[in-house]
Amino acid sequence: MRLSFSDWLDRQADRLFILPAVLILLTFSIFPLLISAYLALSRFQLTAGGYQLRFVGWLNFKKLLFGGEQYHFLGVFVPVPWYGWLLLALVILLLARSIAQYIRSGKPTLFGLIGRAVTTAAILALALLLAATIGAGGQLGSLSVTVIYVAVGVTCQLLIGLGLAMLCSQNIRCRGFFRVVFFLPLMVTPVGIAYTFRMLADMTQGPLAGLWRFVGLGDLSWASQAWSARLVVMVGDTWQWTPFIFIVLLAAIEGQSREQVEAASLDGASYWQIFRDVTWPEIAPVASTIVLIRVIEAFKIVDLPNVLTNGGPGIATESLTLHSFINWRALDLGGSAAVAYMLLIVSTVLCASFFNYVMQPMRSRRQ
Amino acid sequence: MSLRRNMLGAAVAVLAGGAAGLIAPAQAGQFDGVTVNVMTFTGPQIAEPLQRRAPDFEKLTGAKVNIITVPFSDLYQKLLTDWASGTNSIDAAVFAPQWMSDYVVPGYLLDLSDRMAADKDLQEDDVAPFFRDFSQKFNGKAYMVTLDGDFQMVYYRTDVLKELGKEPPKTWDDYLDIAKAANGKDMNGDGKPDYGSCISKKRGAQAYWAILSVAGSYLQAQGTKEGIFFDTKDMKPLVNNEAFAAALKVYQESTKYGPADEINLDVGDTRKLFTSGQCALSLDWGDIGTLAIDPKESKVQDKVGAVIIPGSKSVLDRSSGKLVACDKQTCPYATDGINHAPFAAFGGWSGGINAKANPKVQDAAYAFFSYMSQPKQSNEDVTLGKTGFNPYRMSQLKDLTLWKKAGMSEAAAKNYLGAIQESLDSPNMVLDLRIPQNQRYEQVALDTAVARMLAGELTVEDTMKQIASAWDDITEEVGRDSQLKAYKATLGQ
Numbered sequence: 001m002r003l004s005f006s007d008w009l010d011r012q013a014d015r016l017f018i019l020p021a022v023l024i025l026l027t028f029s030i031f032p033l034l035i036s037a038y039l040a041l042s043r044f045q046l047t048a049g050g051y052q053l054r055f056v057g058w059l060n061f062k063k064l065l066f067g068g069e070q071y072h073f074l075g076v077f078v079p080v081p082w083y084g085w086l087l088l089a090l091v092i093l094l095l096a097r098s099i100a101q102y103i104r105s106g107k108p109t110l111f112g113l114i115g116r117a118v119t120t121a122a123i124l125a126l127a128l129l130l131a132a133t134i135g136a137g138g139q140l141g142s143l144s145v146t147v148i149y150v151a152v153g154v155t156c157q158l159l160i161g162l163g164l165a166m167l168c169s170q171n172i173r174c175r176g177f178f179r180v181v182f183f184l185p186l187m188v189t190p191v192g193i194a195y196t197f198r199m200l201a202d203m204t205q206g207p208l209a210g211l212w213r214f215v216g217l218g219d220l221s222w223a224s225q226a227w228s229a230r231l232v233v234m235v236g237d238t239w240q241w242t243p244f245i246f247i248v249l250l251a252a253i254e255g256q257s258r259e260q261v262e263a264a265s266l267d268g269a270s271y272w273q274i275f276r277d278v279t280w281p282e283i284a285p286v287a288s289t290i291v292l293i294r295v296i297e298a299f300k301i302v303d304l305p306n307v308l309t310n311g312g313p314g315i316a317t318e319s320l321t322l323h324s325f326i327n328w329r330a331l332d333l334g335g336s337a338a339v340a341y342m343l344l345i346v347s348t349v350l351c352a353s354f355f356n357y358v359m360q361p362m363r364s365r366r367q
Numbered sequence: 368m369s370l371r372r373n374m375l376g377a378a379v380a381v382l383a384g385g386a387a388g389l390i391a392p393a394q395a396g397q398f399d400g401v402t403v404n405v406m407t408f409t410g411p412q413i414a415e416p417l418q419r420r421a422p423d424f425e426k427l428t429g430a431k432v433n434i435i436t437v438p439f440s441d442l443y444q445k446l447l448t449d450w451a452s453g454t455n456s457i458d459a460a461v462f463a464p465q466w467m468s469d470y471v472v473p474g475y476l477l478d479l480s481d482r483m484a485a486d487k488d489l490q491e492d493d494v495a496p497f498f499r500d501f502s503q504k505f506n507g508k509a510y511m512v513t514l515d516g517d518f519q520m521v522y523y524r525t526d527v528l529k530e531l532g533k534e535p536p537k538t539w540d541d542y543l544d545i546a547k548a549a550n551g552k553d554m555n556g557d558g559k560p561d562y563g564s565c566i567s568k569k570r571g572a573q574a575y576w577a578i579l580s581v582a583g584s585y586l587q588a589q590g591t592k593e594g595i596f597f598d599t600k601d602m603k604p605l606v607n608n609e610a611f612a613a614a615l616k617v618y619q620e621s622t623k624y625g626p627a628d629e630i631n632l633d634v635g636d637t638r639k640l641f642t643s644g645q646c647a648l649s650l651d652w653g654d655i656g657t658l659a660i661d662p663k664e665s666k667v668q669d670k671v672g673a674v675i676i677p678g679s680k681s682v683l684d685r686s687s688g689k690l691v692a693c694d695k696q697t698c699p700y701a702t703d704g705i706n707h708a709p710f711a712a713f714g715g716w717s718g719g720i721n722a723k724a725n726p727k728v729q730d731a732a733y734a735f736f737s738y739m740s741q742p743k744q745s746n747e748d749v750t751l752g753k754t755g756f757n758p759y760r761m762s763q764l765k766d767l768t769l770w771k772k773a774g775m776s777e778a779a780a781k782n783y784l785g786a787i788q789e790s791l792d793s794p795n796m797v798l799d800l801r802i803p804q805n806q807r808y809e810q811v812a813l814d815t816a817v818a819r820m821l822a823g824e825l826t827v828e829d830t831m832k833q834i835a836s837a838w839d840d841i842t843e844e845v846g847r848d849s850q851l852k853a854y855k856a857t858l859g860q
Contacts, residue, residue, distance in 0.1 A: 043844065046473050046803075051451050068836055076824075139824050203627070221627035226822065310440075310571040313630055314822030315815065326571075329444050330811040 040337035060338035072315060072323065073339065075133035075141035084131030091127040095120050098357065119353035122346070140226075142315070142323040142339070143346065149234060149319060150298040156238045158291055161245030166275070168246075169253045179250070186243040194307030197236040226316035229309050233317050236304045241297075245290050252286040253279060288359040292351060299347040320346075398430035398731040405718075405732070406446060407461040409436040412635070412654065412755025413515075413716050416748045417461065417739065424738050430731040440571040443469075443806045450475040450721060458724040459732035464502040464511050464714040465801045468853065472803065476510045477720040482733055483509050489737050493760045497791055501798065502714045502759075506856075511717035512736040514745070516759025518790040519580040519712045522655045525672045527554055527647045535674045536648070537705050539581060539617045542677050546624035546648055555644025555666055563624030565637040565646035570818035572633040575809055576712035576799075577650050578817050582614035583708035583797040584678040585690065588698040591796050594858045595708070596808075598685060602851040604838040606813075607831040609690040610683035615820065615827045622821060630821045638752075642667055650676075652712065656783040658752030660774040669776055673786040675793070678707035700795040709790035710797040715759055750775075757787075764788050802853040804845055812837035 003011070040060055042053045064073040080088070099116055102108055126147055133140050140148070164182050168175050185193070201222050203212045212218050222228040256279060264274045302321040305311055311318035311326065318326070320343040327336035407413050414436045421432040435457070437445050442462055447469065449457045470476045483491060483503070489512075491499065498516050503509045521542065523535050527549055536542040546563030554561040567574045579595065586595040586605055597604055605611065622629055626640065634651060641649045642658050644666040649655060658664065659671040681690040682697055691697055698706040718736035720729050738744060742762065748754045749763055750773035758764055764787060770780035790796065800808060813834055820830040842850050 045845075046447070046451065046469060050473060068840055219627050221629075221631070223628050223631040224822070226824075309631065310569065312570045312818055312822060314570075314819035314824040316822060316824070326811075329441060330807050331444050331447060332807075332811075 036337045036340065039333055040341050042334045044331060044333040046331075056334065060334045061342075063335070064338055064342065069335070071139065071141065072318075073141045073143055073342070074129060075144055076137070076139040077132045078135040078138035080131045081135035084134055088127055088131050091123060095123060115353075115356060118349065119357065122349045122353070126346075139314075140316070142318045142320050143342070145230065145316070145318060146299060146301070146320045146343070147346075148230065149237065149301055150295055153234050153237050153241075153301075154291060154294045154298055156234070157242045157245050157294060158287070160238065161242045162249055162287070164242070164246045165249040165253055166279075168250055179247075182246050183243045185240050186247075188240070190240060190303035191307055193236055193240050194304045197232060197239075197304075198308055201232050223309050224313050226313060229313060229317045233301075233304045233308055236308065237298070237301060240304075241294060245294065248290045249283060249287060252283040256282040284362045285359070288354075288362050292354055292359065295354065296347065296351055299343060395427060396429045398428045398727070398734070400429065401727055401731045402431045402433065403458050403728055403732045403735060404433045404435055404456060405459045405461065405735070406435045406437065406442070406449075406457045407716070408439045408442050410755065411753065413461060416744075416751075416754040416756060420739060420744060421735075424735050427738070428731070428734060430735065432731075432735055439573055440810070443810070446470070447475075450723070453723075455721060455723045457721060458728045459718060459720045459736070461514060461716050461718050464717045465799050465805055467505045467510055467719070468801055468803045468805065470719065471505045471510055475722055477722040477724075477729055478508050478510060479512065479720065479733065480509045483512070486737055488741050490742055490760075493742065493762050495759055495761050495764070495791060497711065497796070498715055498759045501711065501801075502717045511719045512733075512740050513715060513717050513759050514736070514739055515716040515749075515756040516787075517652050517711060517713045517715040517757060518787055519576060519650060519652055519676060519710050520656075520673050520786050520790065521675075521677060522641065522649045522651060522659075523672050523674065524549075524554060524644075524647050524667065524670055526670045527552070528672075535672055536677045537703075538679060539584075539614075539677045542648060543617065543620055543624075546621060549647035550624040552647075554647060561645040562626055562640070562647070564621045564648045564650075565625055565632075565640045566618075566621055566629065566650045567632050567634040567637045568622065568630045568818075568821055569633045569636075570630075570814055571810075573713075574633070575814040575817060576710070578614060578618050578813070579797070579799075579809075580650060580676050580710040580712060581617050582611055583676065583710045584706050585610035585614050585681070586683050587708045587795060587797055588682040588693070588700065588706045590700065590794050591798060592858045592860055594854070595797050596800050597851075597854055599851070599855055599858065599860060602842055602847050602854065604835045604842075605683070605685070606838065607835040608683055608688040611831055612827050613679075613681075613690060615817075615830060618817070619820065619827070630818070639664075641671075644670075653757030653783075653787060654752055654755060656752075657750055657754075657757075657773070660779070661752050662774065664752075668774070669779060671779070673783045675707055675786055675789045676709050678702075678705040680705055682706050700793070706795070707793060708795050708797045709793050710799070711790075712799055714799055716756070758784070764791075798857060800854075801857040802850050804841055807841050808838055812841065 009016070039053070041055060041057060043056050043059075045052045045054060063069045099120065102112065102116060126144075130140070130144050130147070132138070133144055168179050168182070199206045200208055203209060203218055203220055203222070209218070212220070220228070222232055260278050261274060264278050269277070300321050301319045302325060305317040305319055305322050306325070309317045311322050320339055324336045324339040324343070327339060405417065407417060414434055417432070417434045421434060425431055443466055446457060446460050446462065449455065450470070451473065467476065483489060494513055495516065498513045502513045503511050521536060523545070528535065528545065531545065531548050533545050533548065534541075536545055542564070548563070550563030551560040553559060566577050568577070583595055587593045595605060626632065634654075637646070637649055638651065638655055638658055640646050641655055642661070642665040655671065656673055659667050662668065678701075679693070681692050683689075684691045684697070693701050693704050693706050700706065718739070720732045720736075724732065742760065745756070745760065746763060746769050748756045749758045750769055763769060764784050767777060767780050767784075770784070771777060775783065816825065816830050816833040816837070819825045819833070820827065825833060
């Protein structure tokens, strides 16, 4: 029987009602994505009367991966040192364990295997890149520096945030005050944080200069050494974003079932046993969600390295977004878009992998 | 008859009035209701005099001038993006005249030739010919109003050199020798060791001109028309040879005698260090000379000398790429066997106007820049260190009363102005790069490579290869023939 127009409309109602929201999303995210894809395949040039976009194919990407900008994006390659091999071995071990677990789970699918193969290749490639650029004479590119900021930064933020949340969930005096104080850094503008840490880390003129001199660091310039400069960036980033993880995990911990905790306590379980067997399984899905959100944001770090060190010394603290910004500032719009797309690809693969292979299993186990 | 005479008189009056409308001095209420948005660098230098005098100009003319500041590293592309995209929110800007090649060719800057020619209050004849030609004109037409005159010089502590028994440096070897001898001594009586040399080396700031100041005397000896950036036969970069290597080594070694975080210091930081008495030597534009006499900020009043950029006893032989000793043929402009090549770094902050701005706004913007440049304002501003404006008028270089009134002793004024005059008069003066995309050659390619070298990421040889390769890429992308033609034109070839 043919449907009347009004019946057909009724059936399409759900799609029609979300259509405006979808169109807005498309306008403000997908279309710019397509336009910047074209930019990434072009060269921008000023001309009399305006500007010109000339299609150059994969040239901008070739420059990043194989050409004159390889040192900037991937780094300078050297023979892998012993700690590089150690890192590679650890990564291979963890990846192999993960794949073995998946196959032994008895439910492997073709898409699951393909997805894990892509994830394995991506993580292995990043680990190899790090190992091959971290040795003496080598140099990390903006890709490796960003991955370090994400991995080290988010790990520290999770551990510290979780620890503070556990502390503030206890029945201690002034815990309301501590909750506010621990949350404050999130309210400060990133540029303000960058300038604050720049002053605090100043060994000769800053407010802590006396302390640095007392511990024998008065002549050290953290901004002139690659790893100390990166460390200061990560400290600033951790200081700023730990409160975000803290406040969400605090809510999750306070929302867990009190009966189970009391029962475990009555049974004589230690604090650590209660955390491992009762609290963590409850809050793990929330923790993994918050880690995913932080990882996505951490990939885009730009304020701290820009204000603290201008990406220096040399290019040692340049993140991918800062690298893209510096190119854009020099009107190399194609090069800038190419770096931005590489960031998009890397962060999408890693975040999608985290979602599918860490978060989803956690949620399934909880159910 | 009398009617015809009256009509003729009226016509002449109308014509004169029309012309005067273009060039009349700022008049009360002339620009009532007009707002001019002027963009420049964050400063505080450069922005300070504009912000300070904007209210006075508003009282005089009714025009409200908004000074919008951005970090130096963003200024070039902010202006281009605003003008190229047609946003046109910026009516005028104070920026580097060497960027004219990228702003004039696409038609973004207003031709000011007629206005400036008819503007008697501007006293153009008093502007030093070099700044009139280099900082104002492009392809024979004037697009910018000069507000500042730029030469880099070396500053030294007269008391420290006297104590060490040293003369002001004539060569870069002398500079390093003094820096090494002075490094670690307490030069300001605070009990802490101070620095032999303080040169701004921060990436993404205004540091990259310093390496060119060092390199100039190794690269150019046959006069201004020779140039230091490219070979005028084939546009090959002159950055991968013994001369540039020598300059990079001098630059690198100077870091040993400076503050531990010198590679993260901007010009504002090194100036503060020098005027607080913590440095024996510095390389900078004219600002230290005027900052040193500020009684509120300076601890080195009457203890500062200035000298033309040190030279070299050997120069580049362009056919072999090797350094050869100076003699009458290789260094015709040498003094006592030393080849000096003072560098007109940057050119000098100047004001340009958006060609697409509203005509009334354009008139107001021009009137504001003319007001800033007129001797009554300019003569005071160039004597104040906080402005960042350095002398560019011939009267400013000759009239000692201006400087004595600002607090300089006669001897110090003669020394300071003498160094600038010597640079201006030098037949071997080095012109800054003014070809299209010069900002990419210098602020991106050169700055990044030198920053990496100072950070220990690159050797001297790799630095030179990196710069040469990046410059060649830019040249190929823009067009080798057109770039060569433009480069030769800027050298007057």
